[in-house]
Amino acid sequence: MENYLLFDNKLYENKMKIIKSQKFRKVFAKYPDKDGSGYGDINYWKYYVPILVAIEQLVGKIEGKNILEIGCRYPVFLDYLNSLGTKGQGIDISPRYENRFVQKMNISNLNKQFIAKNKGKFDVIYERLTFSRWYDDEHELKTGKKRFEHKEKILKTINLLLKRNGTFILLDDRGTMFTLKQFVDAGFEKCLFEMPILFGGKTWNVIVAYKVVN
Numbered sequence: 001m002e003n004y005l006l007f008d009n010k011l012y013e014n015k016m017k018i019i020k021s022q023k024f025r026k027v028f029a030k031y032p033d034k035d036g037s038g039y040g041d042i043n044y045w046k047y048y049v050p051i052l053v054a055i056e057q058l059v060g061k062i063e064g065k066n067i068l069e070i071g072c073r074y075p076v077f078l079d080y081l082n083s084l085g086t087k088g089q090g091i092d093i094s095p096r097y098e099n100r101f102v103q104k105m106n107i108s109n110l111n112k113q114f115i116a117k118n119k120g121k122f123d124v125i126y127e128r129l130t131f132s133r134w135y136d137d138e139h140e141l142k143t144g145k146k147r148f149e150h151k152e153k154i155l156k157t158i159n160l161l162l163k164r165n166g167t168f169i170l171l172d173d174r175g176t177m178f179t180l181k182q183f184v185d186a187g188f189e190k191c192l193f194e195m196p197i198l199f200g201g202k203t204w205n206v207i208v209a210y211k212v213v214n
């Protein structure tokens with residue numbers, strides 16, 4: 001598999017058609033927005049599309065793949081991936097929906113049963129706008145206290161849950177909240193340079209992927 005991601009405008013426009021598809025609409029309809037925060041607008045979900053592109057290009061055929069989303073909140077995209085044949089699971093400290101594939105759980109403090117059951121299981125683990133929301137450099141500068149204390153532990157946990165050769169994908173607006181050294185120490189190698197994603201004429205998200213070192 002290639003260690004780079006092709007995401008030009010043509011591919012972007014093509015992939016965005018997913019959001020308009022009958023299949024996506026059907027999944028989306030299962031999850032009414034419970035708190036009016038934007039998730040109820042089907043266009044919101046286009047922000048997830050780079051994750052599908054990254055999985056297809058870095059991991060290959062998605063059918064049958066074991067996938068974990070950290071901080072899924074509304075599991076619309078995960079459910080859509082499952083409709084394409086993945087075996088996706090989600091965790092969230094405060095999920096808006098819990099169903100057979102979404103569990104209420106904290107990535108910093110997973111329970112032992114979850115770890116025992118899922119150790120070495122996932123082909124792909126991804127997160128979108130979850131880790132960055134814990135990190136607050138302004139707070140750190142003002143108070144001298146970190147809000148995000150568990151970086152190393154989280155990366156090691158993710159590594160433990162991934163298969164050998166598994167991939168961790170971050171789609172976030174702070175691609176650099178972990179240092180490369182923290183990834184390397186947790187057993188990852190970087191396989192994709194940070195790549196800004198263009199949405200609505202501005203770049204604000206970055207996609208980065210890390211592979212478990214074999």
Ligand SMILES: C[S@@+](CC[C@H](N)C(=O)[O-])C[C@H]1O[C@@H](n2cnc3c(N)ncnc32)[C@H](O)[C@@H]1O
Binds near residue numbers: 070072
């Ligand atoms: C800004 S929302 C993003 C939701 C979703 N990923 C998206 O892009 O629409 C961040 C989510 O991360 C969840 N979260 C925060 N801390 C978490 C933790 N320690 N473990 C699991 N989920 C967490 C929150 O409950 C929230 O649903």
